[in-house]
Amino acid sequence: MKELNYSEIYVPNVKGRYITYDHINDFINGLPNTFKLDEVGQSVRGESIKSITFGNGPKRILMWSQMHGNESTTTKAVIDLLNYLKQNVTEVSDISNACTLKIIPILNPDGARDYTRVNANKIDLNRDAQDLSQPESRVLKNVFEDFKPDFCFNLHDQRTIFNVGDTNKPATVSFLAPAFDMERNNSPSRKLSMQLIAAMNSRLQEVIPGHVGRYDDGFNANCVGDAFQMSKTPTILFEAGHYFEDYDRDKTRAYIFKALLKGISILLNNTISNYKVEQYLSIPENGKQFVDVVIKNDNYISNHLTKNGVVAIQYKEVLNNDKVEFKPEVHVFEKEPKELFAHKTLNCNDDNDLKWLKENDLLNLLS
CATH class of the missing domain: 3.40.630.10 (Zn peptidases)
Structure with a gap:
């Protein structure tokens, strides 16, 4: 063919x-x-x-x-x-x-x-x-x-x-x-x-x-x-x-x-x-080693966020007005993976990443 x-x-x-x-x-x-x-x-x-x-x-x-x-x-x-x-x-x-x-x-x-x-x-x-x-x-x-x-x-x-x-x-x-x-x-x-x-x-x-x-x-x-x-x-x-x-x-x-x-x-x-x-x-x-987003909070002192180290985020799919939205939630593993992979990795020490986190309402998950 x-x-x-x-x-x-x-x-x-x-x-x-x-x-x-x-x-x-x-x-x-x-x-x-x-x-x-x-x-x-x-x-x-x-x-x-x-x-x-x-x-x-x-x-x-x-x-x-x-x-x-x-x-x-x-x-x-x-x-x-x-x-x-x-x-x-x-x-x-x-x-x-x-x-x-x-x-x-x-x-x-x-x-x-x-x-x-x-x-x-x-x-x-x-x-x-x-x-x-x-x-x-x-x-x-x-x-x-x-x-x-x-x-x-x-x-x-x-x-x-x-x-x-x-x-x-x-x-x-x-x-x-x-x-x-x-x-x-x-x-x-x-x-x-x-x-x-x-x-x-x-x-x-x-x-x-x-x-x-x-x-x-x-x-x-x-x-x-x-x-x-x-x-x-x-x-x-x-x-x-x-x-x-x-x-x-x-x-x-x-x-x-x-x-x-x-x-x-x-x-x-x-x-x-x-x-x-x-x-x-x-x-x-x-x-089963992937999450949607990993947030690295290395700069917790200057950004005044809680010292969480690494936060894993998984999106929950929610239907809203006939459109699927992806709502971020902190992910708790049933079994910790040998190594964690993420579809997107962000660091609070990076100004561009911090801007993305603010625009996507993810900072509240670190506070």
Whole structure:
């Protein structure tokens, strides 16, 4: 597949962290008749849950995003993917002939509207795979059983705390081949998940070397990825993370798009056997050593601030008038990291840093 100019694929009207069906309906309703748009169910509050189906090939790929309503980066990436699939080019025709893609862009529309992880009943849908107590959980299970996918792509966001291994590189994208049992054994389906992740990682290392991590594989049968892996369907967890000064995650969406396209290309061309389980296992596990801001208060005597040494700040995402704001809070670690990394480091002894702290109302956290 030839290299794309992503700027021509990017959908600029779908941006920022707050994404609901209001933000994507114009786009998905305007898709050409090569796409099939369906209502596959309704949320707790009765909002429509939609799926888009493209292609008529034998390889069936199911994707869903915003199972957690405040995790919207991958939704933007699948909108970009759909925009790419609108093109009248040979590569898209090849995908259509070889694959059938079914995408649920927002599984949890109530959580998306409230900008919360949970649904309107305050249930985490990714802990409801066995009970199926929520309508959104039952929608996904019904689509899974009706569609009978060969691969599932479970699309999420992760917090800014994650780094790759022990390095000071943020985990911009993380992957997981979910376990299917408590012992975290391998199975044919899990091995295929690992091989496809290895392929997507090879692509991402070309554009963000060192910024790909491996998510924790602790088994939980209530998690959807683990449950689908238990049913012998290769399932891949995508986690969209932080990139430098990209709190809106418009850079990260591009990397998720590139990973999705690489995965589809591998399945299209039957080249998954070129990648090995060992390549997946060589991806460093995620650490939790990042905070958003570190404030060094070396000059506490002359600036009359409390001697706190180093203060770690983590942003809390707050929805205000349909816009996500980042509110700084002092961060207390459950477990002190071996080494602390920050997306931004400021020193009260530096006049420019002190000015930034004042303008962003962070000085009160030192007083």
